[in-house]
Amino acid sequence: MNKNDIPMVHNRKSSLPVVYGDTPTLLGVDRVDGSRPPGGYDVLFCGVPWEGSVTWGTYSGCELAPRSIRHASARYGGFLPEYGIDIFDHLRLGDVGDISVNPNSPKHTMDIIFEAADRICRSGSVPFMFGGDHSYTPEVIRALGNSVNGKIGVIHFDAHFDNSKSFGEDEFPRCGPIHRIAGLENVRPQSIVHVGIRGPRNSRSQFEYAKEMGATMYDMGYIRKHGIERVIGQTLEIARHGTEHVYVTICSDCIDYAYNTGGPIDFDGLSPHELFHSLHRICRSGISGLDFVEIYPTVDPRSSSSHLAVWAMIHALAGMASRKAGSP
Numbered sequence: 001m002n003k004n005d006i007p008m009v010h011n012r013k014s015s016l017p018v019v020y021g022d023t024p025t026l027l028g029v030d031r032v033d034g035s036r037p038p039g040g041y042d043v044l045f046c047g048v049p050w051e052g053s054v055t056w057g058t059y060s061g062c063e064l065a066p067r068s069i070r071h072a073s074a075r076y077g078g079f080l081p082e083y084g085i086d087i088f089d090h091l092r093l094g095d096v097g098d099i100s101v102n103p104n105s106p107k108h109t110m111d112i113i114f115e116a117a118d119r120i121c122r123s124g125s126v127p128f129m130f131g132g133d134h135s136y137t138p139e140v141i142r143a144l145g146n147s148v149n150g151k152i153g154v155i156h157f158d159a160h161f162d163n164s165k166s167f168g169e170d171e172f173p174r175c176g177p178i179h180r181i182a183g184l185e186n187v188r189p190q191s192i193v194h195v196g197i198r199g200p201r202n203s204r205s206q207f208e209y210a211k212e213m214g215a216t217m218y219d220m221g222y223i224r225k226h227g228i229e230r231v232i233g234q235t236l237e238i239a240r241h242g243t244e245h246v247y248v249t250i251c252s253d254c255i256d257y258a259y260n261t262g263g264p265i266d267f268d269g270l271s272p273h274e275l276f277h278s279l280h281r282i283c284r285s286g287i288s289g290l291d292f293v294e295i296y297p298t299v300d301p302r303s304s305s306s307h308l309a310v311w312a313m314i315h316a317l318a319g320m321a322s323r324k325a326g327s328p
Contacts, residue, residue: 003088006077013074017095019047025095026130027073027310034096034116037123042091042324043317044125046116047098048132048291052106053170059264061298065306066098066131068297072306080318083280087314090321096120098131106172110139117143121289126320129291130309133174134162137249137291138181144289145186150244153191154181155235155282157254157275159198159266161206163213174294177249182213190214191243193235195278196223196254196270220268228274232281245288248279250312252294252305260308262300272308276315283319290316 006012016028025031026045037044047066054060078087087093099116102108117140120127129140145152156162156178163182167173172180182189192215210217216238218231239246252263259272283290292312295305 007075016074019070019095019097023067023070024074026070027076027078027093027314029093029095032094032096034119037094037096037119037125039124040092041094041123041125042320043093043128044120044123045093045095045128045130046120048101048113048129048136049098050101050109050113050132050136052133052135053167053173059296059299061296062131062133062294063101064297065295065309068300068303068306069130069295069309072303073310075307076310076314078314078317080314083318083322085318085321085325087317087321090324091317093317094125106135106170110136110172114139114143118146121147126287127289128313130293130313131295132293134177134249134251134293135172135174137177137293138184140289140291141181141187141247142184144245144247145184148186148245148288150186151188151191151242152184152186152245152247152288153188153239153241153243154193155239155246155248156192156194157196157249157270157278158194158251159196159253159264159269160202160251161194161197161210162251163206163209165209178215179209182215188242191239191241192216193238194218195231195235196220198268199266201266220270223270228270228278232278236282236285240285246282246286247289248282248287248291248316250275250290250292252292252309255308260305262295262297262303262305264294272311275312279312279316280319280322283316284323286323287316287320
């Protein structure tokens, strides 16, 4: 097929490499052996089909998101006319498949995720993790810190602080990854930035703890008043101050529920454009890792949120491609 025609190619999905069954690799990229990822890939995708404790009601099923996101991605190519760039012209991308989690042991699962991310980071590739709940992000950042020198700043797109120190008896709750991240040796807590915070599912103790650790918060009131362009400029300054690396973690509920029907029910959030534009700008400045979490396919019959995740990752990759191409 003519590369310039992708994705407008008849029966393209059937021609894509698969990771299991009829599930294609993300965006149809190379299938890579995750046990020994080779060098030379700019980015390696990795699905994380994990869900730990449910922190409210019976809203669950995010362990199914890697498959849903992969199938959604078969609809897309790598060219974005708004940037005039095709990510495949500048980036070599691979897919290591999904991590084999242990549903009976969160601790064992976190160890597995760390080891998988560690292999990706040591190969020299940037990890793009997707699917699952937010509890695993600290393991990816810990792996990054294990393979690079210097401090790490963290840009956290979310409606919630996610810095709870505990949740029942769960050692690894989805409402607590920032607490664990702030305690990592290579992370500079003062370079943690929350973007999109809002709503009544945040507690006062989380708000006070964010200030105590030195993190910066841009809530939706501030974003609406000053605009996303200014906020992302400030976010990059803070995340890069005193650090050599930046990691981006995205919970789907940073987006308003009107656009995110397969995510948590949280209103008054970012628009897709605000997130996409932010990711392109952040990744154009250089990142060392990214994840996209908290999508629930069981409540999303049209896979809208899975498509949203793919769009977000493509915009992030376009930023990386622009950086590598030396585009202004």
